[in-house]
Amino acid sequence: MVVHTMSRTVVLGVIGSDAHVVGITILEQAFAAAGFEVINLGVQTSQEEFADAASEHDAEAVLVSSLYGHAEQDCRGFQETLEAHEVDAVTYIGGNLAVGQDDFERTRETFQALGFDRVFDAETQPEEAIAALKRDLQLTATEQERDRATVTS
Amino acid sequence: MVVHTMSRTVVLGVIGSDAHVVGITILEQAFAAAGFEVINLGVQTSQEEFADAASEHDAEAVLVSSLYGHAEQDCRGFQETLEAHEVDAVTYIGGNLAVGQDDFERTRETFQALGFDRVFDAETQPEEAIAALKRDLQLTATEQERDRATVTS
Amino acid sequence: MIRDERIPAEELQRIDAALRENWPTGEAVDFDEAVEFHESLPSAKRFADVLESANRPLLQPRAGVPRLEDQIGLLEYLHSEGEADLLPTTIDSYTRDNEYGKAQEGLEAARESGEDTLNGFPAVNHGVDGCRELIEAVDAPIEVRHGTPDARLLAAITFAGGFQSFEGGPISYNIPYTKRHNLATTIEHWQFVDRLAGAYTERGVRINREPFGPLTGTLVPPSIAIAVMVLEGLLAATQGVRSLTLGYGQVGNVVQDVAALRALRSLGEEYLPNEVCVTTVFHEWMGGFPPDEARANGVIGLGGMTAAIARPDKVITKSPQEFQGVPTKEANAAGLRTTRQIIDMALEQDIDIDGIDEEQDLIERETRCLLEAVLEHGDGDVARGTIRAFESGALDVPFAPSDSARGAVLPARDDDGRVRILEFGDLAMSDEVKEIHAARLAQRAETEGRQQSFRMVADDVDAISDGRLIGRPNGGDTRAD
Amino acid sequence: MIRDERIPAEELQRIDAALRENWPTGEAVDFDEAVEFHESLPSAKRFADVLESANRPLLQPRAGVPRLEDQIGLLEYLHSEGEADLLPTTIDSYTRDNEYGKAQEGLEAARESGEDTLNGFPAVNHGVDGCRELIEAVDAPIEVRHGTPDARLLAAITFAGGFQSFEGGPISYNIPYTKRHNLATTIEHWQFVDRLAGAYTERGVRINREPFGPLTGTLVPPSIAIAVMVLEGLLAATQGVRSLTLGYGQVGNVVQDVAALRALRSLGEEYLPNEVCVTTVFHEWMGGFPPDEARANGVIGLGGMTAAIARPDKVITKSPQEFQGVPTKEANAAGLRTTRQIIDMALEQDIDIDGIDEEQDLIERETRCLLEAVLEHGDGDVARGTIRAFESGALDVPFAPSDSARGAVLPARDDDGRVRILEFGDLAMSDEVKEIHAARLAQRAETEGRQQSFRMVADDVDAISDGRLIGRPNGGDTRAD
Known part of the structure; x- marks a missing residue:
């Protein structure tokens, strides 16, 4: 297994016209505490802004949040936008992704079809996303982080 | 106008199986404060007990209270019971006199037909009953009582 | 017995x-x-x-x-x-x-x-x-x-x-x-x-x-x-x-x-x-x-x-x-x-209100008056003392329908909304306690500009269902408009 | 300007x-x-x-x-x-x-x-x-x-x-x-x-x-x-x-x-x-x-x-x-x-809770720190001071979506449920104030047996909708059965 030792940068943001700021703030803190470099684009972030930031900071992951129910229309063409900016990053999306959330599996399929590597619901704890990203980036947890995980889980 | 100056006795009680005690306690206090001799028979008082007490104390008024909705059946034959004990008193009844109190005028007629001189609803303040009794017994209010009435009304 | x-x-x-x-x-x-x-x-x-x-x-x-x-x-x-x-x-x-x-x-x-x-x-x-x-x-x-x-x-x-x-x-x-x-x-x-x-x-x-x-x-x-x-x-x-x-x-x-x-x-x-x-x-x-x-x-x-x-x-x-x-x-x-x-x-907040100790002390003194009276009435026996104290009115409960209690006690709220005793009947309270209650109720009467009377009791009985704690005259309405 | x-x-x-x-x-x-x-x-x-x-x-x-x-x-x-x-x-x-x-x-x-x-x-x-x-x-x-x-x-x-x-x-x-x-x-x-x-x-x-x-x-x-x-x-x-x-x-x-x-x-x-x-x-x-x-x-x-x-x-x-x-x-x-x-x-009750004066004093000291910093940033002008203080982070609002604020401040509740500041960013608070906040949050961390971290913030954000004031680990569940 290849272990990355260089600093790993993730870009975070709330897409579209959505102004929910609390979740993204906590996510920023969580990823920073887990040792990532975090570029938090905040709320009301366009596809272009995600792509620009990911390109500029050579990000390994782009994490998109959406809580107001319009994620699908906001994310149409998102992978194409990233490709146009030559961004090659893991992409996650999470939040309240559909207005009626009866069937999360269908929502997951919808967003996977849009090109996202992982899709999370609004109940997901930051630790789950961090653990997933570490696996996807083939990073091992340090002893310290394992300890912290034990305390906070 | 003839003004009575001797002590005037009223008999109070809650008729039937009714155990509502608060109202009758306050009524006792109100009539006592207004200068009446009050015989409070308390809750769950039978027609016989009303008649016995009125006869024994030569009461000028018998005040019947009922709050549990069964007053009509509890009061059937009440006047006959009083007459059998040779009681000649003004009779009032008040409270929640019917289960559905939509039409108080009908309730009033029902109890007037049963022989009550006055019928009051549950919202009646003690002062109203006292004022009515003073009129019916042709008593004039003393100066002191007029003052009190001004303060408490 | x-x-x-x-x-x-x-x-x-x-x-x-x-x-x-x-x-x-x-x-x-x-x-x-x-x-x-x-x-x-x-x-x-x-x-x-x-x-x-x-x-x-x-x-x-x-x-x-x-x-x-x-x-x-x-x-x-x-x-x-x-x-x-x-x-x-x-x-x-x-x-x-x-x-x-x-x-x-x-x-x-x-x-x-x-x-x-x-x-x-x-x-x-x-x-x-x-x-x-x-x-x-x-x-x-x-x-x-x-x-x-x-x-x-x-x-x-x-x-x-x-x-x-x-x-x-x-x-x-x-x-x-x-x-x-x-x-x-x-x-x-x-x-x-x-x-x-x-x-x-x-x-x-x-x-x-x-x-x-x-x-x-x-x-x-x-x-x-x-x-x-x-x-x-x-x-x-x-x-x-x-x-x-x-x-x-x-x-x-x-x-x-x-x-x-x-x-x-x-x-x-x-x-x-x-x-x-x-x-x-x-x-x-x-x-x-x-x-x-x-x-x-x-x-x-x-x-x-x-x-x-x-x-x-x-x-x-x-x-x-x-x-x-x-x-x-x-x-x-x-x-x-x-x-x-x-x-x-x-529950996890530290909410320590002034005056609780004083009120607790008063309540305990009053309760001791009553309990001592009961024990005296029963020559040390709680059962007999209870029966006799209720008979004499030394122990009493306001608004009690029972013939076993005098029902002579009348309570009313003081100016702060605490329940005090307006009419003691023969309740076995010390003069000191009675004076405290009388003073508190006098204070309320003064605030309301009326005499202490059963009206306060009647108003207090209805007050909470009418939307307030204390039965003030005119419903205590101070609505601004 | x-x-x-x-x-x-x-x-x-x-x-x-x-x-x-x-x-x-x-x-x-x-x-x-x-x-x-x-x-x-x-x-x-x-x-x-x-x-x-x-x-x-x-x-x-x-x-x-x-x-x-x-x-x-x-x-x-x-x-x-x-x-x-x-x-x-x-x-x-x-x-x-x-x-x-x-x-x-x-x-x-x-x-x-x-x-x-x-x-x-x-x-x-x-x-x-x-x-x-x-x-x-x-x-x-x-x-x-x-x-x-x-x-x-x-x-x-x-x-x-x-x-x-x-x-x-x-x-x-x-x-x-x-x-x-x-x-x-x-x-x-x-x-x-x-x-x-x-x-x-x-x-x-x-x-x-x-x-x-x-x-x-x-x-x-x-x-x-x-x-x-x-x-x-x-x-x-x-x-x-x-x-x-x-x-x-x-x-x-x-x-x-x-x-x-x-x-x-x-x-x-x-x-x-x-x-x-x-x-x-x-x-x-x-x-x-x-x-x-x-x-x-x-x-x-x-x-x-x-x-x-x-x-x-x-x-x-x-x-x-x-x-x-x-x-x-x-x-x-x-x-x-x-x-x-x-x-x-x-409303009519006299409910005087201990510790309000001390908390008010702390809040006033903190507010003065912020207001003085704003006036300094503006050379005495409130409008300019406000703009510059938000730019520098001397004045900041937690969870602010605006690009005009740093949004670096992170709040968390202390062990009594009062809101304190976990991350000050560049907020213009005196060292004394910062020490008080740190001590209160350290006390909570000790009670909960965990380190101070964003987890507390996240837990606190959800706590009231989850039925409690403070976001304790495991929902703070102490139900007896």
């Missing part, structure tokens, strides 16, 4: 045997077998243990319907959807009057019609097996709540049926509930109930007993309620009860309510023998409720807030439908959750 | 004229004629007078629907059935974004379909006459509540339309509401709004202005909210506003909330000119609500209780349907009556 002495074992058995003949279901009571049944119950159903080991106020509603399966469903609902910690089984009125025949008719009518033709669960008619089915079906401790002056057969059957907590007492289920029950007789009947609870306790099944603290539920001065709780506790302890939950009904003034609950615990622990484990229960406002669910929730909120500060062991909750009588199960569960939310939000 | 100076009269008229061309209804604004209309209103509709002369906390809900007749009906309902003392008119989102064309489409769709196709009342589109129809129809004072960064046209039309109170401010309607509005521009826009209010005030029509105290509504440390209130108050006073209602959103800890409201009043009176009449408004909990009306009533109950102790001049109420968004009018009225009941039951 009756004395505060433990019923001898043979006498207990004689009464027990006689009682069983009152109604056919009495036959099934077998003490040794019942002890075994209790021993088979999991720890989560042992009422005394659950209550005494809790680290936050436990919540309990009131609830009772005639049919067994409905009662099981109702309690399961209140446990799951209401998040009740402790459950009740409220007994119907016929059973409270020992009219088991009428209760049977009502139960059969309920079974035929599918309607609740009784206002509670007729436990005597359901018998030992019916009670056990309920206890086994529901996954929480359950208490018998009733209002029965002579609850001997009810106790025999429900204890054998697996209930481990039983509300009531000779004063608290007589004076506020009935007109003609003789107090001496009621004490004798409750000595039996307590002696039976004590017999189970001796065998390791600690039956929890809970004197009914709110009494008439209407502006009861705290010291009167606490005195009655201590007296009933002493009578129960004599018979071998070792788990006692002393009760108190909210008056609505936070300082006085917190002080009263502290005084209740403190005096309970002081007066009762060391081997008795004393806990406390706080009843949310038992007086008249506003005829409006939204305003009723405000009353419940004040109760929850008070409980969070006073931290009693248990809270009996009210529902937003209190005004209209028996609530739906949804409203009952809502009252529980509203109370739970405000308690849990406030 | 912009300065905290009064807009000259000719400049006011120039902006006013330009604004009117933004939307056709602007034409109808005639200042002198509007003053006459205000003078014709009865005293019961004069917002500032009613609020400032009240002798108990007045209640006000939030409410706005697109059509005029519906808005009249809604407000009349909340006045009669909710017993609201003061009424709101909440403006729709398109109007907040100055998208009057879209608002017009929505209003027309609402008129055609009969459905509420906008989330508020588009006052600009209704115009001066529509607003006056509302003011005349409803028998209580009405405030404009919105969230509009550039509210100049809205103010011009609603003031001319007879509204005498207007919520918002350059910081409180920018930092928590939007991402890209430039703070300097927003200050300039609100200087106009305040100058217009000042112009009416000079003519005897005292327009009440109310900066929005809750800010982001999520664990805002009191000193940050109070500093923003004082700054917006100073900016408004410069423009001639003479009736200012400073706001504060409940954090849920009673001691801290009471202390904060006292500090808000005290600092407001100290910092603002003597000719300004300062009142305070308490917002019931603005964070996440439990997804359950019964539990929501518990949250509202705690808010009402806090209001009864702190006695602000006004309370903005929540409804039990807060979780699901805009409440029905019945739920809105229920929230009002629940609050009214608990306030009126507790």
Whole structure:
């Protein structure tokens, strides 16, 4: 297994016209505490802004949040936008992704079809996303982080 | 106008199986404060007990209270019971006199037909009953009582 | 004359045997077998243990319907959807009057019609097996709540049926509930109930007993309620009860309510023998409720807030439908959750209000006056003292319908909303205490520009249902527009 | 660069004229004629007078629907059935974004379909006459509540339309509401709004202005909210506003909330000119609500209780349907009556909690740190200081979406549930204050056996909707069974 030792940068943001700021703030803190470099684009972030930031900071992951129910229309063409900016990053999306959330599996399929590597619901704890990203980036947890995980889980 | 100056006795009680005690306690206090001799028979008082007490104390008024909705059946034959004990008193009844109190005028007629001189609803303040009794017994209010009435009304 | 002495074992058995003949279901009571049944119950159903080991106020509603399966469903609902910690089984009125025949008719009518033709669960008619089915079906401790002056057969059957907590007492289920029950007789009947609870306790099944603290539920001065709780506790302890939950009904003034609950615990622990484990229960406002669910929730909120500060062991909750009588199960569960939310939000906060110690001190002094008078009246015997003190009016309960009490005491709120005594009658209070009460009420009279009179009492009785704590003239309306 | 100076009269008229061309209804604004209309209103509709002369906390809900007749009906309902003392008119989102064309489409769709196709009342589109129809129809004072960064046209039309109170401010309607509005521009826009209010005030029509105290509504440390209130108050006073209602959103800890409201009043009176009449408004909990009306009533109950102790001049109420968004009018009225009941039951009681003075002292020291830093940043000018302090992070708001704020501050509750600061960023607090916060949070960490981290923040954000005040690990569950 290849272990990355260089600093790993993730870009975070709330897409579209959505102004929910609390979740993204906590996510920023969580990823920073887990040792990532975090570029938090905040709320009301366009596809272009995600792509620009990911390109500029050579990000390994782009994490998109959406809580107001319009994620699908906001994310149409998102992978194409990233490709146009030559961004090659893991992409996650999470939040309240559909207005009626009866069937999360269908929502997951919808967003996977849009090109996202992982899709999370609004109940997901930051630790789950961090653990997933570490696996996807083939990073091992340090002893310290394992300890912290034990305390906070 | 003839003004009575001797002590005037009223008999109070809650008729039937009714155990509502608060109202009758306050009524006792109100009539006592207004200068009446009050015989409070308390809750769950039978027609016989009303008649016995009125006869024994030569009461000028018998005040019947009922709050549990069964007053009509509890009061059937009440006047006959009083007459059998040779009681000649003004009779009032008040409270929640019917289960559905939509039409108080009908309730009033029902109890007037049963022989009550006055019928009051549950919202009646003690002062109203006292004022009515003073009129019916042709008593004039003393100066002191007029003052009190001004303060408490 | 009756004395505060433990019923001898043979006498207990004689009464027990006689009682069983009152109604056919009495036959099934077998003490040794019942002890075994209790021993088979999991720890989560042992009422005394659950209550005494809790680290936050436990919540309990009131609830009772005639049919067994409905009662099981109702309690399961209140446990799951209401998040009740402790459950009740409220007994119907016929059973409270020992009219088991009428209760049977009502139960059969309920079974035929599918309607609740009784206002509670007729436990005597359901018998030992019916009670056990309920206890086994529901996954929480359950208490018998009733209002029965002579609850001997009810106790025999429900204890054998697996209930481990039983509300009531000779004063608290007589004076506020009935007109003609003789107090001496009621004490004798409750000595039996307590002696039976004590017999189970001796065998390791600690039956929890809970004197009914709110009494008439209407502006009861705290010291009167606490005195009655201590007296009933002493009578129960004599018979071998070792788990006692002393009760108190909210008056609505936070300082006085917190002080009263502290005084209740403190005096309970002081007066009762060391081997008795004393806990406390706080009843949310038992007086008249506003005829409006939204305003009723405000009353419940004040109760929850008070409980969070006073931290009693248990809270009996009210529902937003209190005004209209028996609530739906949804409203009952809502009252529980509203109370739970405000308690849990406030419980971890350090809310230390000025003046609680002074008020507690006053309440304790008053209570000691009453308790000393009772002991004097009985030449040291609590049972005789209680009977004689009620006769003389040295002990009294405001708005008591019972012929056994004078009912001469009249309470009223002072300018801060605390319940004081306007008319003492022959209540055994010291002159110093009387002066304090008189001064507080004089202060209110001055604020309101009127004389102290029954008008204040009448206004105070209606005040909370009218939307305020203190019955000020003209409804105290200070609305700006 | 912009300065905290009064807009000259000719400049006011120039902006006013330009604004009117933004939307056709602007034409109808005639200042002198509007003053006459205000003078014709009865005293019961004069917002500032009613609020400032009240002798108990007045209640006000939030409410706005697109059509005029519906808005009249809604407000009349909340006045009669909710017993609201003061009424709101909440403006729709398109109007907040100055998208009057879209608002017009929505209003027309609402008129055609009969459905509420906008989330508020588009006052600009209704115009001066529509607003006056509302003011005349409803028998209580009405405030404009919105969230509009550039509210100049809205103010011009609603003031001319007879509204005498207007919520918002350059910081409180920018930092928590939007991402890209430039703070300097927003200050300039609100200087106009305040100058217009000042112009009416000079003519005897005292327009009440109310900066929005809750800010982001999520664990805002009191000193940050109070500093923003004082700054917006100073900016408004410069423009001639003479009736200012400073706001504060409940954090849920009673001691801290009471202390904060006292500090808000005290600092407001100290910092603002003597000719300004300062009142305070308490917002019931603005964070996440439990997804359950019964539990929501518990949250509202705690808010009402806090209001009864702190006695602000006004309370903005929540409804039990807060979780699901805009409440029905019945739920809105229920929230009002629940609050009214608990306030009126507790208001006359003397509830003096220990530690309020100390907490107030801490809040005042913190607020002074922030205000002094702002004045230093602006070389004595409040407008410039505010802009620069937000740029440097010396002034900051937690969870602010705005690019004009750093958003580096992270709050967390201490072991008593009071909101402290976990991450200060560059917030201008003294070392002494920072040490106090660190010590309080260390104490909580020790209690919970975990390190101080963003986890506490995340847990605290969810705690009240999960049924508790403090976000303890494992939900802090201590249920006994």
